[in-house]
Amino acid sequence: MAHVTRRSLLVGSGALLSTAALAACGGGGESAGPGPSGSLRWWDHFSALQKFHADWAAQQSQDLGKQVEYTYNDVSRSAEALQLANQSNQLPDVYSNVLDLPLSALVAEGWVHELQLSDEALARLPEGSLTEGITSLDGKVYGLPLFTSQQYAAAHWFNTDITTAAGLDPDDPPTTYDEYRAALEAIKAKGDGAAPMILALGGTARMREQIDDLAQVAGFPGFQGMKYATGEYAYDDDTYVNAIEFWKELNDSSLILAGSGGLTVADARSRWGAGVAGFFPDGPWCAGGVKNVAPAFVEKLGVGPILVPQAGTPVVTYRGAPGAQFFVAGSSADPEAASRLVESMTTTEYQAGLAGGMDQPPLDLSVVQDADVIEPYRKLAGWFEETVRRGPEAVVANPQIAQVEAASKPISPHLGDIVQGYLGGDITDLRGALKSLSDAFSADREQAIATATAAGAQVSLDDYAFPEWVPGQDWTPPSAG
Amino acid sequence: MARPLTSEPALAAAPPQGKVLRTPPKGQRVGTRKQTLWIWLFLMPTIVLYGAYTLYPIVASYWYSLVEWNGFQAEQRFVGISNYRAVIADPAFWSSVKITLVFMLLVAPARILLSLLLAIALNSPKLPFRNLFRTVYFLPVVTTTAIVGVVMQFVFDPSSGPVTSMLRLVGVEQGIDLLGDSGTALTTAAAVYVWKFFGITMVYWMAALQTIPSELYEAARIDGAGAWHIFRHITLPLLTPFLLIITVLTVEDTFHAFDLMQTMTGGGPFFSTEIIEIYIYRWAFNASIPQLGFASAAAVLFGVLVMVVGVLQAWALYAGRKSRRELS
Known part of the structure; x- marks a missing residue:
């Protein structure tokens, strides 16, 4: 057998390392x-x-x-x-x-x-x-497109074991702020150790979606802070302020699980599935998410629709094209x-x-009615079909708006951050923070329009205004009209 | 037999005294070249890896800081120093600088002093099971930081965590949301950081303590010095040169808490634990449209801050050596 010197061993090792490094660097093409x-x-x-x-x-x-x-x-x-x-x-x-x-x-x-x-x-x-x-x-x-745009993220899922024990009827879920608050108080009064509700305040993107939905159903005539008719940003509208104040009130009344401030959506859903709280605001995907992490919990699921501030408020929300x-x-x-x-x-x-x-x-919501789904999910799909309408979209009316979207920059702090900051006490002037948010969005859109226009796009602020939009009805794109 | 790196003929061919050597003899030149070749060959893995994973990213981030680029599109639009202007004008950047410095001020003194006290205790030959204790205190250092971060979320869970359970035992019924409250999150994270990393500082101190000759302690005891006087007049003066170096190393270390903070708080609630590294990460990867140029500008500015500490570190090393020379 050949004698291996220290040098030949080192040379061999070096050669092997070099080969490995080269192989690792060159692996991309394969x-x-x-x-x-x-x-x-x-x-x-x-x-x-x-x-x-x-x-x-x-x-x-x-x-x-x-x-x-x-x-x-x-x-x-x-x-x-x-x-x-x-x-x-x-x-x-x-x-x-x-x-x-x-x-x-x-x-x-x-x-x-x-x-x-x-x-x-x-x-x-x-x-x-x-x-x-x-x-x-x-x-x-x-x-x-795979999913329908007829949906919202602020359904109110509940644990039927907890709500029933608190004397609530799972077939008659709360639909207004007052009814919801009363339901949470009932769970708290029962004192079985479960928190009335859990909120994924650490999932700021979801908070943003849910407050957008709550503001819209409370009457905000637009989406994501922008009014359909005029195209102006108005996050400081009463509908936004009231929706956030409602959550703030629930938080200050200890109706939200302690520690929700840092919970991501997945964490909150997992804990809710473990039975720590009665209610959990989430989108339709909650049922599937729970099925993945806690299959035994699926049969305890109940759901209520998006909440309106007062009884009698028409329930209608808007979404763009799928x-x-x-x-x-x-x-x-x-x-x-x-x-x-x-x-x-x-x-x-x-x-x-x-x-x-x-x-x-x-995409075809009617498929849900005959699919292998739990009854609350079927019920929620039915509410979506009845209450979610098509809203205007600038990029559909003028496809060149895509260039404006590409030139837009992220805004921080965003609506979800503001919600988290206000509920945690870091923000004291809510309306002021929302006004600053509107101003930041307006300024960013103006710079994005300027950038797109300089690149040759035919766009203007008018592309964001849809004065012909009729609340409560599906918007019809110009080309389809 | 392996060939010697310096060949005998080269030595034999040394010029007579009094003559100026302008060109080494041929054999010596060949030997020197071979030696140089081997040196470079063995340095090559370090040079390649250091270049690829340290130098290249640094140089690249300087370039990215001058362009507008979202990482999704190929176009990198040169914008000069406007990213720097935007970063400097962003109050969130200065907030993250402030949080980073506050975190450093919370962590560094605690880490240095606590680990010194523990190192002195563990250095005592009278302490039973001292090797066991050394291992136990060092264990958090070798635990994966990300796992520590996740586990600590459960430890500090205000509804069912062990900290809450202990508080209930002493009569505090309402759980305290230590990580979810912006008033306590940074302090809590700092405490976890100190626990996680003070073991490494303890090792530095123990190494330093072992440089103090035992004869000095024996002489002091014979002269009737008590524990405090021994510490005050022998241990402390001889540790002073190390204190400078350990302080600078620890301070520099506290600027790198990304993994622990990201897994434990993610920079929240409401940015209250957003150290600069998380700020950079947020704009580079967590923004709806990533802003790699902006994030790189913030990273370069952060690099300047670390560089200042690096200069202090170099000065501390120099001062430490000088001080030790004077003492010896």
Whole structure:
């Protein structure tokens, strides 16, 4: 056997290390686009659909004759994961849309590939599913909408064991601020150790959504702080102030679980599923989320609709057109197979499974009525169908607004931060903080419009005003009118 | 047999005294070149890794700080120093600077003094199980920081955590939300940080204590000095040079609390624990549209702050060595 000297050992080790380092540096090309064996990679962030999507990937592997590798990423990490994947040329073939960029920017940057949907697949989509500027550009479809836009994030889920013990009727949930406060007081008075409600105050993005919803149903004539008729920002409107003050009052009355200040949505839902609180404001996906973390708790679920300040207030909220949920990567080595995978999501079988996952309701809300879902979820889908209307969107009326959206910058502190700060006592002048928020949004939009105009876009502040909008009715885009 | 790095012929060919050597003989030149080659070869892994993972990101962040880029789009628009202007004009940046400095002021003295006292106790040969205690106190240092952060959320849970349970035992019925209240979150995080990392400072102190000759203690005891006088007139003066270095090292260390803070509080509630590292991370990765240029400008400014501490560190090393030379 050859004698190994210390030097030859070191030289050999160095050579091995160098080889390993070179191999690691050069691995990107092999794993870019499809997986190493020519498979399709599919990433998404839908926690309630993890099992269903894993099963669907296995089934599609057989149907497509190609391995489909499904990966779930937590929503808070998904954008970062895609950002890093793109920079290292490893975007998955199919991915869910967590990018806060307009479709035109994604197309221009090569993030997305045109979807090659068959006529049968297009026919299966409900009318109005595809919207120019949102899912399509120049008639080409780039993003598949999966969920209905007829939904809101501020439903009031409750633990029927706790509410029943407190003398509340699960079939007659609270619908107004007063009724809700009385229900929480009843749970507190019962004194069984459960908190009346839990709130994910650490999940500031969700807080923002829920206060937007509560303000809207209380009469705010717009969405996300912007009035439909005039296009002006008015977060300091009474409807916003009152909705936040309502939560503040509940918090100050110790009706919200102590420690909610730092809870993320997932943490809050897990704790609520463990039976620590009676009520939990959340979106329709709550049922699917709970099913994932505490299956035994699903049968205890009850749900109430979004709350209105006073009895008799008409319940109506507004949402834009259905967004694009799934894209095929512009760098996909096999966009045809990736498109077929996305197309499979339009089938009745997938839509039924999607409804059964109890995440966001599917595009065709009527599917929920016959799907394998719990009764509260079915009831909530029915409320969505009755109360959520189509609201105006600047980018639909003028697709060039996408350039303004691309030039916009994030605003901080945001509405969710302000809610957290006000409930925690860090903000004392709520209306002042909301006014500053409106001003910050207005200033940012003005700079974004200036940037877009300088780049040749035909846009102006007037694009955000819809004086013809009629409250309580579906908005009709100009091209469809 | 392995060949020697300096060859004999080169030595044999040394010039006679009195002559000026302008060019080394050929054999010596070859030997020196080979030696240099080996030195570079062995340095190469460090140079490559340090270059790729330290120097390149530093240089890249300087470039990114001068462009507007969201990480999603290829276009990096050169904007000069406007990112720096925006960072300096952002009150949240100065708030994070303030929080970082307050955190440092809370943590560094506690870490240095507590670990000194513990090191003195653990350095005593009379202490039973001192090796066990050393291990126990050092254990948090080797525990994964992110896991400590997550576990501490449960420990301080105001509805069912063990801290709340203990408070209930002493009659405090309403749980205190130590991490969820902006008035207590930073102090609580600082306490956890001190517990997590004071073991490493303790090791520094123990190493320093072992440099003090035992004869000095014996002589002092023979002269009738008590524990306090020994500490005051022997231990403390001889530890002073180390105090400078340990202080600077600890202060510099407190600027890197991202993993613990991110997992324990995420910078909240309402930004009350948002140290600069979390501020940078928020704009680089957590914003709806990432602002990598803006975040890089904040990172460069943070780097300047750390650099100032680095200069102090260099000065402390110099002063420490000088002081030790004087003492010896």
